[in-house]
Amino acid sequence: MDALKSLLPFYAGSVKCIFIDPPYNTGSAFSHYDDNLEHSLWLNMMYPRLELLRELLAEDGSIWITLDDNESHYCKIMCDEIFGRNNFINNVIWEKKYAPQNDAKWLSDNHDHILCYAKNKEKWRPNLLLRSDEMNARYKNPDNDPRGSWKAGDLSVKTYNANTDYPITVPSGRIVNPPTGYCWRVSKEKFDEMVADNRIWFGKDGNNVPAIKRFLSDVKDGVTSLTIWKYTEVGHNQQAKQEVKLFNSEDVFDTPKPEALLQKILTLATNQGDLVLDSFLGSGTTVAVAHKMNRRYIGIEIGEHAKTHVVPRLRQVIDGEQGGVSGSLNWQGGGAFRFCELGVSVFDEYGSLNPEIKxxxxxxxxxxxxxxxxxxxxxxxxxxxxxxxxxxxxxxxxxxxxxxxxxxxxxxxxxxxxxxxxxxxxxxxxxxxxxxxxxxxxxxxxxxxxxxxxxxxxxxxxxxxxx
Ligand SMILES: C[S@@+](CC[C@H](N)C(=O)[O-])C[C@H]1O[C@@H](n2cnc3c(N)ncnc32)[C@H](O)[C@@H]1O
Incomplete structure (x- = not known):
């Protein structure tokens, strides 16, 4: 709280993306922090911090909060109040585990929630994600079209319009109509134009139901993120543990997030040079990934692991470590960070100006x-x-x-x-x-x-x- 307050005079309205992974209130005692607060105390702990975090967010910024079923739904209501329900973006589901836990008494919980809010939904837009090789591989060029690879897309649509319901004679001579209840996507004139421009595919033998050729060169530079994030794409809990073992193998941090998860959030929510904030820093995943992605960052951590885990981790990042997302980012090392400890507060416990303040x-x-x-x-x-x-x-x-x-x-x-x-x-x-x-x-x-x-x-x- 004090750290957040002390950032306000310098960074209010400047943070492009806040990621927090606060204690989930699972009732556990982890080796580096306790995670067992009475429910209303947990809400009371979070509320004023979220209010300060909102003040730090830029007008076109966003906040991402990971939680599980213990508190996520209560936090959603609280965030609706703080950020405005109209600024809620999505509840992303992250598949954090893949194997069922057979000793679970009820169901084997294998997802976390990531609540995402914009400071102002009208001003915030996520970036697109890079198209994967697998996605691009779906585009082929069986007719050697000089415009490059393409993928066949449906010519029929379900929103029925009698004006675009007409028979089509395919090159083999067969007559095809849209399926019952459907119509074609384009008018007869437009269809003829597309045929003339070789934008309709009738199959190798000219006998297929016509399809629209969608060219790879015409699709957006990237893809819009879905809201279910699989471990195959963003990693899982065990992978995260393996990653942090690299930095402190004797005292492995219990609840880290995988670097790929942070990479995805920072790709969606920031550009190079933007400022990222994580005020429940843990082992430092957010700042390590922000560093590798050339973002500016501020991390806050109350525990000693700020020194025993985060600092060594960032030092190794600077030295060019090759764990986590380093490979996919072609990370070679470099850069710097500053480690600060809280100084005296402006006001003392009685609300008077602290004489030691500079x-x-x-x-x-x-x-x-x-x-x-x-x-x-x-x-x-x-x-x-x-x-x-x-x-x-x-x-x-x-x-x-x-x-x-x-x-x-x-x-x-x-x-x-x-x-x-x-x-x-x-x-x-x-x-x-x-x-x-x-x-x-x-x-x-x-x-x-x-x-x-x-x-x-x-x-x-x-x-x-x-x-
Ligand atoms: C779930 S962990 C975060 C893990 C982190 N995302 C990572 O990848 O390593 C939650 C962290 O919040 C810290 N924490 C708990 N209460 C805090 C507070 N009031 N201020 C700052 N950090 C706090 C705990 O010490 C713990 O390191």
Whole structure:
């Protein structure tokens, strides 16, 4: 929660794809985390995190949540409330196991649910999946058509229209009609045009029911994903375990996801360079795959395995490991990541500003509070003057932590005439008619001086609040 909150000032509205694989609430105690919460506690744990995740999603972003029958249906209702029922995309069924478990008391459960929501269904569209060689192999060229391979498609359709119900004489002389209740897909004129253009196939002997030639060159560059994902395509639980053994064979992570599953989600939901987030990172599958697919990523993990499993895994990815989806992506290694630990929070347990908070962090927090847009360090440099930034017609300054050089408590954090003269670019902004919002510990200027400088003073900590 704290990590998600601390990301908001920098990444709100910027994440293209969130994948989470939270504890399923199976009642188990796995070696790296417990998975046994009372049902309402599980919902209470998830709700505020999902709300924060929604704030982090980009307008054209999507979130994918894996669960099983323990909580998936309850989570669906909760997500309807948080993301909007109209933004629900699908409940993908992933075949996570293939062999029946004969000691199962009732049925042998072999699928997980993957709930998918868009931040805004009208703005989000999934990418197409690459056509497989197997799909392309269904296209042949028995008549050596110069337009290339093709596949025969039905000429008849079930939505009946009397205007396109007509007899056709095939080259052998036989007369064929659409099956009872069906009609042809095209009018007689269009059909004749297609025959003239060699787009109708009557079979090798010219005696078959006519079919439409669908050329490989005319089909879309890819295929639309189905909602049932078989293990043959995206892997299964045991395969995932084999994959993570590579990174920590002594202490194998219990519940990883296969890399191919993440590859499919990231293919559908992101493009190169997009930002991916997983806030229940586990053994790091999401970030490993995102790295290999040239996506930017953020992973959050509460357990020690962030260090013992994820870090070694990413190091090996950078070194060019060849497990998981490396082969299919032609992964050769490279790139980098940063490992961060949570610092002090902006507010202490009583809701007061934490005195240990650094200037740049408070600046980012205030910026987000005021503008609701992510704070971007210009040229990657942390802010080092009181000027935080300009948003629309308002300029934000912050006097805190002796940013002007005087580290004595209070000094330099209090707005005086001397400090006013030192504020970068103030006169220009005032001349441009901008509104100046100044955060500081105290203000020694009178109302008239504030008015002349088009300035609103906000006192820290009182005007900095997460309420
Ligand atoms: C099912 S595992 C994720 C596995 C992961 N998808 C993989 O491929 O390895 C769930 C993870 O969520 C972590 N977790 C549980 N509660 C958390 C929380 N409040 N914040 C962050 N991580 C949490 C657990 O430590 C565990 O590693």
């Amino acid at each position: 200037f740049a962090d408070l600046a980012a927090y205030i910026w987000f509070l005021q503008t609701k847009t992510p704070f971007v360090f210009s040229d990657g440099i942390k802010p080092h003057t009181p000027l935080i930034g300009v948003h629309e017609n308002t300029v934000y300054y912050l006097l805190y932590n002796g940013i002007l050089g005087d580290k004595k408590p209070q000094n330099g954090n209090v707005l005086t005439r001397k400090i006013l003269a030192e504020l970068p670019d103030l006169a220009d902004f005032v001349a441009q008619g901008k509104t100046i919002v100044m955060y500081g510990e105290a203000c020694r200027l009178g109302d008239e001086a504030l008015r002349q400088n088009r300035m609103v003073f906000k006192q820290i900590p009182y005007h900095v609040t997460d309420k």
